[in-house]
Amino acid sequence: MKxxxxxxxxxxxxxxxxKPKRPSIIGQMFKFGLKLATGSLQTTVTVVLTVLVLIVVxxxxxxxxxxxxxxxxxxxxxxxxxxxxxxxxxDIGEWEFLSIADEELVDTVSHGFFGDDRLVRIYFGTLRLxxxxxxxxxxxxxxxxxxxxxxLPPIKLLDTDFIDEARTKSFYxxxxxxxxxxxxxxxxxxxxxxxxxxxxxxxxxxSENARIQLTNILRSMGYDYVxxxxxxxxxx
Numbered sequence: 001m002k003x004x005x006x007x008x009x010x011x012x013x014x015x016x017x018x019k020p021k022r023p024s025i026i027g028q029m030f031k032f033g034l035k036l037a038t039g040s041l042q043t044t045v046t047v048v049l050t051v052l053v054l055i056v057v058x059x060x061x062x063x064x065x066x067x068x069x070x071x072x073x074x075x076x077x078x079x080x081x082x083x084x085x086x087x088x089x090x091d092i093g094e095w096e097f098l099s100i101a102d103e104e105l106v107d108t109v110s111h112g113f114f115g116d117d118r119l120v121r122i123y124f125g126t127l128r129l130x131x132x133x134x135x136x137x138x139x140x141x142x143x144x145x146x147x148x149x150x151x152l153p154p155i156k157l158l159d160t161d162f163i164d165e166a167r168t169k170s171f172y173x174x175x176x177x178x179x180x181x182x183x184x185x186x187x188x189x190x191x192x193x194x195x196x197x198x199x200x201x202x203x204x205x206x207s208e209n210a211r212i213q214l215t216n217i218l219r220s221m222g223y224d225y226v227x228x229x230x231x232x233x234x235x236x
Contacts, residue, residue, distance in 0.1 A: 089214075094132050095132070097129060098202060098209060100197040106121060122169045129157065131153045150214060154233040211229075214226075
């Protein structure tokens with residue numbers, strides 16, 4: 001029995017033990033490739049995420065900065081008056097800035113031996129105040145940097161024949177009157193209208209209207225800054 005146990009122990013000890021298997025070359029290459037691919041994928045994902053973050057941050061900076069920065073070159077343009085524009089203003093000729101309608105009741109009396117004769121007439125007239133653009137002097141309009149500077153001729157009566165004789169009416173007529181008598185009555189009405197309407201106040205109003213109208217015209221031509229003066233009117 002002892003012999004058998006001994007023999008049995010010897011028998012087990014004589015059985016060769018299996019050594020652990022080494023991975024094949026193909027398996028090692030597969031593991032290395034998998035590791036390399038995994039590392040490349042992580043690197044690619046990291047780069048993509050970084051680019052996306054930079055894009056988002058740049059967008060937010062531009063969006064909330066209030067304004068974008070632009071770099072450009074500004075060309076300074078010199079403002080000038082063309083000869084055509086100047087001529088178009090001068091071609092206006094008589095330019096009316098104030099119209100005053102008036103009527104005058106005038107009379108005349110002729111004293112005679114047998115009594116007095118009397119003639120009463122009503123005259124209607126319209127006085128037009130303005131300037132004649134054909135009377136402008138050389139250099140009447142020019143540029144002073146970005147401002148148009150212009151000096152208009154003086155305000156005057158544009159038509160001295162302002163009584164409308166076709167509308168004249170005889171209010172009262174008694175006795176015989178000559179043509180000379182009627183002409184004297186016309187002259188009396190003319191002087192009354194002239195004195196009543198061609199006043200300093202009306203000349204001032206016409207001058208102000210002239211400045212406003214010429215300023216509006218020049219601004220419609222594209223000139224933002226305008227300075228207009230009206231020459232002093234001569235004695236009436």
